[in-house]
Amino acid sequence: xxxxxxxxxxxxxxxxxxxxxxxxxxxxxxxxxxxxxxxxxxxxxxxxxxxxxxxxxxxxxxxxxxxxxxxxxxxxxxxxxx
Amino acid sequence: xxxxxxxxxxxxxxxxxxxxxxxxxxxxxxxxxxxxxxxxxxxxxxxxxxxxxxxxxxxxxxxxxxxxxxxxxxxxxxxxxxxxxxxxxxxxxxxxxxxxxxxxxxxxxxxxxxx
Amino acid sequence: xxxxxxxxxxxxxxxxxxxxxxxxxxxxxxxxxxxxxxxxxxxxxxxxxxxxxxxxxxxxxxxxxxxxxxxxxxxxxxxxxxxxxxxxxxxxxxxxxxxxxxxxxxxxxxxxxxxxxxxxxxxxxxxxxxxxxxxxxxxxxxxxxxxxxxxxxxxxxxxxxxxxxxxxxxxxxxxxxxxxxxxxxxxxxxxxxxxxxxxxxxxxxxxxxxxxxxxxxxxxxxxxxxxxxxxxxxxxxxxxxxxxxxxxx
Numbered sequence: 001x002x003x004x005x006x007x008x009x010x011x012x013x014x015x016x017x018x019x020x021x022x023x024x025x026x027x028x029x030x031x032x033x034x035x036x037x038x039x040x041x042x043x044x045x046x047x048x049x050x051x052x053x054x055x056x057x058x059x060x061x062x063x064x065x066x067x068x069x070x071x072x073x074x075x076x077x078x079x080x081x082x
Numbered sequence: 083x084x085x086x087x088x089x090x091x092x093x094x095x096x097x098x099x100x101x102x103x104x105x106x107x108x109x110x111x112x113x114x115x116x117x118x119x120x121x122x123x124x125x126x127x128x129x130x131x132x133x134x135x136x137x138x139x140x141x142x143x144x145x146x147x148x149x150x151x152x153x154x155x156x157x158x159x160x161x162x163x164x165x166x167x168x169x170x171x172x173x174x175x176x177x178x179x180x181x182x183x184x185x186x187x188x189x190x191x192x193x194x195x196x197x
Numbered sequence: 198x199x200x201x202x203x204x205x206x207x208x209x210x211x212x213x214x215x216x217x218x219x220x221x222x223x224x225x226x227x228x229x230x231x232x233x234x235x236x237x238x239x240x241x242x243x244x245x246x247x248x249x250x251x252x253x254x255x256x257x258x259x260x261x262x263x264x265x266x267x268x269x270x271x272x273x274x275x276x277x278x279x280x281x282x283x284x285x286x287x288x289x290x291x292x293x294x295x296x297x298x299x300x301x302x303x304x305x306x307x308x309x310x311x312x313x314x315x316x317x318x319x320x321x322x323x324x325x326x327x328x329x330x331x332x333x334x335x336x337x338x339x340x341x342x343x344x345x346x347x348x349x350x351x352x353x354x355x356x357x358x359x360x361x362x363x364x365x366x367x368x369x370x371x372x373x374x375x376x377x378x379x380x381x382x383x384x385x386x387x388x389x390x391x392x393x394x395x396x397x398x399x400x401x402x403x404x405x406x407x408x409x410x411x412x413x414x415x416x417x418x419x420x421x422x423x424x425x426x427x428x429x430x431x432x433x434x435x436x437x438x439x440x441x442x443x444x445x446x
Contacts, residue, residue: 084227084228084229085222085227085228086228087228088218088221088222088225088228089218089219089222092215092218092219092222095214095218096214096218099207099211099214100207100208103203103204103207104200104203104204104207128228129225129226129231130233130235131228131229131231132229132230132231133229133230137335138235138239138250138251138252139249139250139252139334140239140243140249140250140251141249146239146243147240149236150235150239150251151235152231152233152235152238153235153239153251153252153254153255154238155233157255157256157260157263160252160256160339161256161264163339164270164271164425167429168271168274168275168428171432172274172278174278175277175278175281175282175435178281179281179282190200
């Protein structure tokens with residue numbers, strides 16, 4: 001196992017723990033984006049460029065954007081009810 | 083050291099499940115589910131990795147007779163990543179509807195306020 | 198169950214699960230020595246199908262039925278989130294939407310508007326390149342499709358909501374979504390018609406490394422790219438939904 005793979009695995013384990021420990025959903029969306037990027041680097045270290053490209057565009061762009069949009073709709077619904 | 087990737091996959095699974103069980107906000111729960119799904123990616127790619135293998139793209143400098151990592155496992159992981167995005171989308175739509183119906187996004191209090 | 202006993206029970210159960218996983222990890226093949234037919238699959242794909250990117254070849258040729266199911270998952274997920282989110286609209290959309298989108302384009306920072314507008318063109322070109330060259334270099338339908346959908350999102354983020362409304366994105370993304378799904382199924386049926394087995398690779402194979410090679414693999418890749426663009430853009434516009442869909446209703 002190369003050093004890059006060991007470091008990437010450690011970063012992924014730490015990132016996963018941080019995503020779960022952050023309780024505020026807005027902050028968690030950004031931490032999840034960083035976690036997705038760490039996973040993509042791990043996939044590059046495992047010689048899987050297709051999966052890494054897919055992981056970058058999905059977990060760094062699409063999923064945090066969907067989370068933030070859903071949170072905006074929740075906040076708008078709360079404001080509309082008042 | 084040779085079982086480290088499998089242990090990291092197991093750790094991500096356990097941590098994600100713990101976060102989903104003790105969560106107080108539905109959107110937080112959905113993101114913990116993505117952590118659980120990422121443990122399957124790590125496991126799949128770790129099973130298919132060959133030491134000294136090249137990425138499975140054939141070109142003039144990488145002839146087909148070189149050692150390659152397993153492409154089937156990578157195709158499975160690729161499918162997995164796309165399915166994660168769709169599952170998150172549907173779960174977030176359900177969260178928005180649940181919040182509209184119950185007025186709260188706390189999973190513990192979802193059953194109480196009913197109209 | 199109340200929160201505190203549930204947390205304690207969760208820690209105990211998850212500790213047991215972690216112990217079982219650690220025990221199972223010792224029984225897997227050691228990291229770095231896979232026991233699958235990897236080299237045989239690569240050689241089959243290169244010598245028979247002339248595909249350079251073997252992951253793409255596995256996705257669209259050897260496991261093409263799996264990809265059809267995955268593409269339909271994306272289609273149904275877009276459909277499901279449209280059904281869930283579209284029903285709740287209709288109340289007070291119009292007069293709020295007018296003042297919303299005027300203030301949105303005035304509120305966006307100039308740097309964001311300039312950079313966003315400048316980057317949309319290269320992003321679309323990159324997405325189309327990744328989709329079309331999927332069988333030659335890392336990429337393919339899924340990756341390129343999400344990049345193209347992110348281009349649509351960049352237009353919204355740059356505050357060009359007025360330009361987006363004039364294009365009426367809802368009809369366009371729905372047509373793209375359905376067209377991609379239909380194209381994939383038609384190629385599958387074409388395999389049944391021309392080669393006596395559904396999803397059989399029936400187009401000429403060409404030489405490895407050319408743009409027109411590997412039979413139906415680039416065709417399916419483009420179909421999936423169109424479908425993924427439509428589905429992801431549809432999901433994103435359903436979640437945005439304040440001003441964009443007013444023109445498309």
